[in-house]
Amino acid sequence: MxxxxxxxxxxxxxxxxxxxxxxxxxxxxxxDGLAPFAEALTSPSALHAFTVTLTVAGWAVLANTVFGVGAALLLVRHEFPGKRLLGAFIDLPMAVSPVVVGLALILVYGRFSPLGGLLESWGIQVIFSTPGMVLATVFVSLPLVVRAVVPVLEELGDEQEQAAHTLGASRLQSFVRITLPGIRWALGYGVVLCLARSLGEYGAVAVVSGRLVDQTQTLTLFVEERFQNFDQPAAFAAATALALIAVVTLLFTKLLRPKDRSDGN
Amino acid sequence: MAIEVRDVNKSFGTTPVLHDVSLDVAAGSLTALLGPSGGGKSTLLRVIAGLERPDTGTVRISGVDATRLSPQRRNVGFVFQHYAAFKHLTVFRNVAFGLEIRKRPKDEIRKRVMELLELVHLEKLADRYPSQLSGGQRQRMALARALAVEPQVLLLDEPFGALDAQVRKELRTWLRRLHDEVHVTTVFVTHDQEEAIEVADTIVVLAGGEVVQAGSPGEVYDNPANPFVMRFLGPVTEIGGSLVRPHDIEISPDPVEGGSPAVVSRVVRLGFEVRVEVEIGGHEAWVQVTREQADRLGLGPGDTVHLRPAPGARSLVLAL
Missing domain, CATH: 1.20.5 (Single alpha-helices involved in coiled-coils or other helix-helix interfaces)
Structure with a gap:
């Protein structure tokens, strides 16, 4: 019962x-059928929002993959002062609200801050532009790759790498031939999660992008802006598109997950 | 000398692991580093391989100072206790790894790997993955992988430690035969004195981070440098303030010259040997006799017997 x-x-x-x-x-x-859906998504603003989202997510995933693998190696394979602090910092984005992240980034890179002003004088605009949005997205999706890779790296141990060294492999060779294949499923899982998170990010990006239509508008911002302007068909179409992308990435993670255990068979 | 280790010291943090260790390994020999766990033998092996860097001291391999060389450049073969098999590669690719790194031609790699797989009796399993092999097969694969690069020395860290007793015994005999075929200078670490005596032609006893004794199995067994080595290399018992091997004791029902009286407390039959447990001068001791001897003496608990070391027996006087 x-x-x-x-x-x-x-x-x-x-x-x-x-x-x-x-x-x-x-x-x-x-x-009302497929036609309005297609029409809403192929409007110049929607297409632009798609491009911005993909650009920002692409860079963020790239950055987090490189950083994630590096940080995981550092955390698992090396002892150094401040190791626990680094571990805690990596988890910080989980706890901090994305809006706070956005505001913090404006404080550091905004036009009226010393660093932002310096970059601006070199012609690099961070806030209200793609670099700032990438930074914000990198920050909120920072832990995903690291946390996916760390446990697998721990379980893998370093004996295989040592064996590779004694067989004449350099550090890079043993990383590419032994470590990377050993963590590939976990890395794939982390990357997909990171991609999903990056595509769906709203809060931090909303703050740093300035929500400039047809300039810094991502798909999530597009949904919100269309909805506010009573253009519900476009808002719903874009929302459905985002949801579909999420479902597809989710299916990817389902495909990747079980292989963690039967690696190599 | 294939390997010369001189005055090596090594600590992990504040824990000293190796203390002034010096060691010579003759070319083509099969040497066992024997000792209790925590004695520093695995660390010494890893220092030779370059997987650990000594705090002080030098390591020469084939006359070349290798102390500062990375493992990558030492050309040693290393076999790990837990195999360290490359899980995502087939048996063939595992063995081929070192040759692929050295960018040898494909035909040569294929030929050499198949030769080695035949040598370790895995030629039929070349396309399997390590997870599809038994422990013994994985270890033979690891050995073939280490041998593939024609190392100057082959180092094995408790190679049979993770295997069950039966497979262990088989692999031991097999390793000895393999060494007789391949002749590569081999050093292996073990805490099993039987394994060391059976397989090695030189035994180096390590305890407390120091070399306690080095010599042939016969020498180390018969002329132990101290009570520790004697105890570690085989069974011992104590009579009259001396350490004696239990099979080196004469037992008789009548008083004998130089003998001491003892009272039998228990007689244990262990198949071909019989263990006679006695009390002698307030101590417990035991004597190993053959079944025939035991039957002739007809011993039982409470009988008084007389014990003395057999003529020519090795014994060590214990400091009181």
């Missing part, structure tokens, strides 16, 4: 929280 009650509670909870809203969005999007 208790089992049935629990099941009903779980189903109702998920229904009202997740299934109903998403289903409604999809229904509203495709209510």
């Amino acid at each position: 208790a089992k049935h009650v629990l099941r009903v509670v779980a189903v109702v909870y998920v229904l009202f929280l997740l299934v109903l809203p998403v289903a409604l969005i999809v229904w509203r999007t495709f209510g």
